[in-house]
Amino acid sequence: xxxxxxxxxxxxxxxxxxxxxxxxxxxxxxxxxxxxxxxxxxxxxxxxxxxxxxxxxxxxxxxxxxxxxxxxxxxxxxxxxxxxxxxxxxxxxxxxxxxxxxxxxxxxxxxxxxxxxxxxxxxxxxxxxxxxxxxxxxxxxxxxxxxxxxxxxxxxxxxxxxxxxxxxxxxxxxxxxxxxxxxxxxxxxxxxxxxxxxxx
Amino acid sequence: xxxxxxxxxxxxxxxxxxxxxxxxxxxxxxxxxxxxxxxxxxxxxxxxxxxxxxxxxxxxxxxxxxxxxxxxxxxxxxxxxxxxxxxxxxxxxxxxxxxxxxxxxxxxxxxxxxxxxxxxxxxxxxxxxxxxxxxxxxxxxxxxxxxxxxxxxxxxxxxxxxxxxxxxxxxxxxxxxxxxxxxxxxxxxxxxxxxxxxxxxxxxxxxxxxxxxxxxxxxxxxxxxxxxxxxxxxxxxxxxxxxxxxxxxxxxxxxxxxxxxxxxxxxxxxxxx
Numbered sequence: 478x479x480x481x482x483x484x485x486x487x488x489x490x491x492x493x494x495x496x497x498x499x500x501x502x503x504x505x506x507x508x509x510x511x512x513x514x515x516x517x518x519x520x521x522x523x524x525x526x527x528x529x530x531x532x533x534x535x536x537x538x539x540x541x542x543x544x545x546x547x548x549x550x551x552x553x554x555x556x557x558x559x560x561x562x563x564x565x566x567x568x569x570x571x572x573x574x575x576x577x578x579x580x581x582x583x584x585x586x587x588x589x590x591x592x593x594x595x596x597x598x599x600x601x602x603x604x605x606x607x608x609x610x611x612x613x614x615x616x617x618x619x620x621x622x623x624x625x626x627x628x629x630x631x632x633x634x635x636x637x638x639x640x641x642x643x644x645x646x647x648x649x650x651x652x653x654x655x656x657x658x659x660x661x662x663x664x665x666x667x668x669x670x671x672x673x674x675x676x677x
Numbered sequence: 678x679x680x681x682x683x684x685x686x687x688x689x690x691x692x693x694x695x696x697x698x699x700x701x702x703x704x705x706x707x708x709x710x711x712x713x714x715x716x717x718x719x720x721x722x723x724x725x726x727x728x729x730x731x732x733x734x735x736x737x738x739x740x741x742x743x744x745x746x747x748x749x750x751x752x753x754x755x756x757x758x759x760x761x762x763x764x765x766x767x768x769x770x771x772x773x774x775x776x777x778x779x780x781x782x783x784x785x786x787x788x789x790x791x792x793x794x795x796x797x798x799x800x801x802x803x804x805x806x807x808x809x810x811x812x813x814x815x816x817x818x819x820x821x822x823x824x825x826x827x828x829x830x831x832x833x834x835x836x837x838x839x840x841x842x843x844x845x846x847x848x849x850x851x852x853x854x855x856x857x858x859x860x861x862x863x864x865x866x867x868x869x870x871x872x873x874x875x876x877x878x879x880x881x882x883x884x885x886x887x888x889x890x891x892x893x894x895x896x897x898x899x900x901x902x903x904x905x906x907x908x909x910x911x912x913x914x915x916x917x918x919x920x921x922x923x924x925x926x927x928x929x930x931x932x933x934x935x936x937x938x939x940x941x942x943x944x945x946x947x948x949x950x
Contacts, residue, residue, distance in 0.1 A: 539691075549684055556691055563695030567702055574706040640799045 484615045486675045487608075491619030493667040497595045498627040500664060504595030508628065509653060511586070513639075518632035522625030524586040526618065529599050531568060532561045533617040536600040537610055557600050565591040595624060631660055713766070714742035720762040721752060724830060726851030728753040728777075741767065750774045753865075754849035777850035777865040778942045779833075779843045783819040784875040784935075786838035789891040790815055806859040814888040817878045819862055825854035845942055868942045871924040872917060876936040879912045886934075893936035899928035 497503045504525070511521045536557050544550055569587050572580040580587075590596060599620045603613040634656050643652045718738035725733035729751035731740055740747045741763065749763045750772040757774050764771040796805050796812040802820040810816025821839035833847035834854060843854070845868065855863040862877050874893060878885050882894035895913030902908075907921035908928055915928075915937060929937045 543687070547683065547687070548680070549687065552684055552688060556688060559688070559692055559695060563699055566699055570699070570702045570706050573708050577708075640801060640804065642800065 482675060484612065486671060487612055487616050488619035488622075489674070490671050491616050492623040492626060493664070494671055496623040496627055496664055497598065497620050498624055499661040501598065503598040504593055504624060507586075507589065507593065508631065509650075509657070512628055512631045512635055515629065515632045515636065518628040519625065521586045521589075522621070522628045525590055525593070525595065525624045526621030528561075528565060528568075528587070528590045528593075529596055529617040529621040529624075530614060531564060532557075532596050532600050533603060533613050535560055535564050537603060537613045540604050541610075553601060553604065554597075557597055561596060561600070562591050595620070627660070627664075631657065634660060711739075711742045714738050716766045717741050717763055720755075720759055720766060722755045722759060724754050724849070724851060726754060726830065726849075726853055728851040748772065753777050754851050776868045777852075778845045778848045778868045779850065779852065779854050779863050780866050780873060780940060780942065781819060781825075781841050781843060782862045782864060782873070782875060782877045783840060783860075784891045784938075785813065785815055785818040785889045786840040786891075787821075788838065790818060790839075790889040791887075803859045815878055815880070815885070815892065817860060817880070818876075818889065818892075820860065824857045824859065825863060828853045828857040866942055870919060870922075870942055871939050872922055872926060872929060873938060873940045873942075874915050874917060874936060875938050875940075876914065876934075879914055881913055885913075891934055891936060893932075894934060896933065898931050898933065899937055902928050902931045 491497075495501060498505065498508045507521055507525075512518045539556060539560060540550075540553060544552055544556065565587060569580070572587075599617050603616055606616070608616055635653065638652060638656060647655070715738075718734060721734040721738060723734050725735075727733060729737045731737040731751075737747075737751065741749065749767060749769060750760045751774075752759045752763075753774065753776065755774075756776055760774045761771055791814040792812050793814045794809055794812040796808065798804055798808060800822050802811070802822045802824040805811040805820050805822055806816075811820035811822075813820070819840045821836055821841065823834075823836045823841070825841050826834045826836055830851065830853065831847050831849055833844045833849075834841055835844070836842075841854075841863075843863075850865055850868075852865050855861070855865060860877065866873070876885075876889075876891065876893040878889070878892050880888070880892075882896060885892035885894055893914050895910050895915070897910045897915075899915050900908040900910055904925075904927070905921045905923055907918045907923075909916055909918070917937075926939055929935075929939060
């Protein structure tokens with residue numbers, strides 16, 4: 478039960494409190510780039526969840542069984558980048574061959590995420606937080622869901638913004654950044670939710 | 678072994694393993710690309726407008742290459758030149774493209790049509806349509822806030838006197854405006870047609886007369902005048918059957934509100950000839 482409670486806590490934390498986009502400011506590039514339309518944003522979000530889970534499943538064993546025992550923890554970043562990039566390329570080849578429809582719907586997003594900082598951030602944070610394998614996977618799922626949530630919310634905001642008529646100097650990227658900061662501030666409201674729900 | 682050497686060796690080894698896996702995977706799981714599809718795709722203009730009925734130029738190229746019997750003359754923006762190229766690549770007989778031009782079925786500009794509301798919302802026909810159907814008395818006509826203008830990739834549409842006009846010289850016939858218009862006023866016409874009905878109101882004659890001085894009253898004078906039986910009045914609106922129409926223009930002379938007109942639909946393809 479305690480374990481289950483911990484997993485629930487991890488998932489709540491990563492979706493709402495430590496949201497990767499809105500609290501840690503990782504993965505801003507796709508957040509601003511593909512949040513113009515709701516369907517694109519959700520497609521990107523799903524692809525990110527998928528890659529985050531895969532990347533964690535691959536990097537956690539590498540860190541635990543290869544790097545740490547040999548005292549090469551400092552190689553973490555470079556090895557993770559290498560492995561994640563290769564993994565995503567491999568997955569793309571496999572999907573193209575065996576699941577063309579899924580490949581088509583993930584489309585250009587899959588290679589785009591290859592070197593996304595949110596994906597790298599999740600894998601590295603899982604290690605620094607000292608999670609075991611199951612906890613790491615749950616944490617990645619939570620972070621992915623958090624990313625999807627942020628994308629969907631922001632796509633909604635942007636679709637409304639398209640209809641509005643801001644002053645000329647604010648049009649385009651400036652008003653988008655202002656909106657992003659307001660959405661991010663809204664997420665600060667979740668700050669105390671985990672400690673209130675689960676205790677320290 | 679020194680730590681530096683160990684680090685170099687292990688990273689190189691991981692890199693080599695990854696690249697070996699990728700190389701093997703790409704060899705064994707290669708998806709053959711249809712060469713014909715690539716060649717056909719190069720012929721298409723790349724507007725991705727969807728006028729052909731497929732999801733875009735890629736979709737059309739795929740259908741041409743793989744589905745037997747897909748027509749080679751579906752690309753309206755590319756017209757005869759592209760159809761010729763596709764026919765050459767595919768090695769089939771050239772088929773003439775029916776060039777099309779968008780036309781707005783409304784002539785209720787700010788002089789003809791009464792304005793009864795003061796709309797100060799979002800500058801979008803779609804938004805205005807949801808709010809009492811726009812500012813005009815006739816809610817079936819052009820709202821004039823320019824959704825079609827924004828949708829047009831060629832800048833062929835302009836809003837003049839509160840109504841949309843299509844410049845047939847610039848129109849490529851993709852039909853994006855027709856899909857955008859919330860009142861469905863825009864229709865694609867083959868650019869050889871001349872007689873058009875410039876009203877879309879299905880209201881009864883008396884109401885139309887009260888709302889707009891250029892609306893079709895549904896009086897049926899045109900239907901009685903037409904010697905070829907090409908016109909019928911459906912739901913209080915004149916409808917022309919272009920199978921029978923010979924473009925004589927007698928109906929246009931009889932129409933009391935000038936809701937049938939001669940339109941210059943000679944598009945850019947004919948203009949360039």
